[in-house]
Amino acid sequence: MTDATSDLGLATAVRKQSGRLLAIVISLALIVGAAGSALFLVRGVDSQLSDVVKTFEVRRQARELILALVDAETGQRGYLLTLDPQYLGPYRDAVATIDRAYQDLVTMVADTPAQKLLLGLIADQVKQKQVEMANTIALASSGRLPEAMEILRSDTGQTLMEGLRAAIRRFILEEDGRLVERNAEVERTRQLLVVAILAALAGAVTLTYALFTRTQHQVSELARNRTTLLLQKEELEEHVRERTAEAEEARAHAERERARVETLLQDTNHRIGNSLATVSSLLGLQQSRTTSPAVRSALEAAQSRVQAIASAHRRLRLGDDLETTDAAEFLESVVDDLRQTQPSERQISVETDFDPLVISARDATTLGIVMGELLTNAMKHAFPDDRPGRIWARLKQEGESVRLIVEDDGCGLPPEIDRAEGGLGSMIIRQLARQFGGEPSFAARPGGGATVTVALPALGRQALRE
Structure with missing residues (x-):
């Protein structure tokens, strides 16, 4: 038996x-x-x-x-x-x-x-x-x-x-x-x-369970006493507490990393703007050292455009979703930068009227460059011989229609201006406007001066979706 x-x-x-x-x-x-x-x-x-x-x-x-x-x-x-x-x-x-x-x-x-x-x-x-x-x-x-x-x-x-x-x-x-x-x-x-x-x-989990039961059986076979089992239980509970603490620490670390990434995204545009501003300063330094009028003019134009792009990046403020921005606030900052770069002897005032418009950060940068080109062209060509004047910059939305308008009371458009070709600034404005499905139009302003209107249909449709 x-x-x-x-x-x-x-x-x-x-x-x-x-x-x-x-x-x-x-x-x-x-x-x-x-x-x-x-x-x-x-x-x-x-x-x-x-x-x-x-x-x-x-x-x-x-x-x-x-x-x-x-x-x-x-x-x-x-x-x-x-x-x-x-x-x-x-x-x-x-x-x-x-x-x-x-x-x-x-x-x-x-x-x-x-x-x-x-x-x-x-x-x-x-x-x-x-x-x-x-x-x-x-x-x-x-x-x-x-x-x-x-x-x-x-x-x-x-x-x-x-x-x-x-x-x-x-x-x-x-x-x-x-x-x-x-x-x-x-x-x-x-x-x-x-x-x-x-x-x-x-x-x-299955493997852990199998190994745990096997270990428990072996321990019970060797120890056969309640004290050892209690000690093993306490050790296991301590392990669980440690793992829980590690998990909490990992979660806190992930939150800190997310906050750091958000800060980094905000800081990246500022750094890009500062780097471009440095390039602009180097172009200005080279301009002051050259004696060729043609080279000085080219360097001055390049410096102005680099400064405009730097301003667009530096002034970009992203929303909570880290993808969009307020076009009115952004363009106001870009115009303010252009006012500050104007020589003190130039008596040119710039008045703004921007409708609030939520757009993507990429579109905002492009829009800022177009605005910078339009204002720079007006300041450079509309008021010869340092004459005083006024410039009006507007961004208006009517349904799906969004228009960027820049007017001045300067000397007006020359009769021989070539609308199809134009200078480098006109070409830049035209190419960037096409990204929004539009084309710039030039017209004489009633009472003297010029009006440039840039239709932005794609931007209007995007704003309605937002």
Whole structure:
């Protein structure tokens, strides 16, 4: 009877030992499998993020294609209206840009059949538009201007451009859909990653439990006394308290890191502004050392623009979301900086009227540069011979319409000013305005002086979404 009882106890112990070993093996397998899955999913996320970046580049090239078409049409119309060969230069440059942008799009969507099909349709429409523009220019060049103007006044060109815009919008919307799908894939991958981490945690918990019960059994086998078990319990509780304290410390550290990052973001723009101000000072120093009037003028213009960009960065104050800012407060600060940089002998007052507008930090910097260029041009050209005057700067929002307006009561616009070309400042203003989907317009101000209006439709739509 005693031998039978001993055998039964031994068999029970063997079964418990085997069960614990099996639990340990399964737990280790879960941990290793979850770790491998996590690494695989992380690599998948990297690939998906690369696809997202590619999608944004495709969208940019599509927009560059439509802008080039608009520029080509502008050059065509300018030539037909004036017969000035200077308009043919921008027209040919725009045609070359159209071809390059289209080829870039073909390369980027080579592995996307649906987008390749859309590009084929766009290619036919682009070719028709190019043929229409080339025919009208050829007719005008050969002395058949009335025929060219008849084509221009017909709805053919406008219909082609509207069709092109619609086709490119469909192309961009298709890319937007692909972007949404890729974001959904990233989200699904993230969820799978969370599941893998939870599986690893479950395996770790199971492994910890198995090891703990095994250790407890061994201790009970060796010690067989209540005092030792109590000591082990106290040690375990102390360990839990230490882990809890460590977790609290880690949470506090994470909060401090978040606050530090917020401060760093605010400080980065200020540092960039200070660095650009240093560059401006170096340009000023070089200007004072040169004797060439042309070089001094170029250095003075460069210093002014660097100072304007430095002011835009230094004056940028982000909101609580660390992504947006108040356009009125920001532009007021930029104008104040320009007032302070004005020589004391210049009696030029600048009055402002800015509507409150919440915009992104990136758009704010661009808007500040446009404002700096407009005010600098007015101060430099509107009041020759240090004459006194006034400048009015306004930012007005009416529904989806946002306009930046700068007026002066100076000497006005010269009659020979070239609206299409202009100087470097005009080119900068025009290029930056196109980022918001607008173009600057120049006009004489009633009572004397000049008015420059920059429409910013994209900024208006963004403000309404905010």
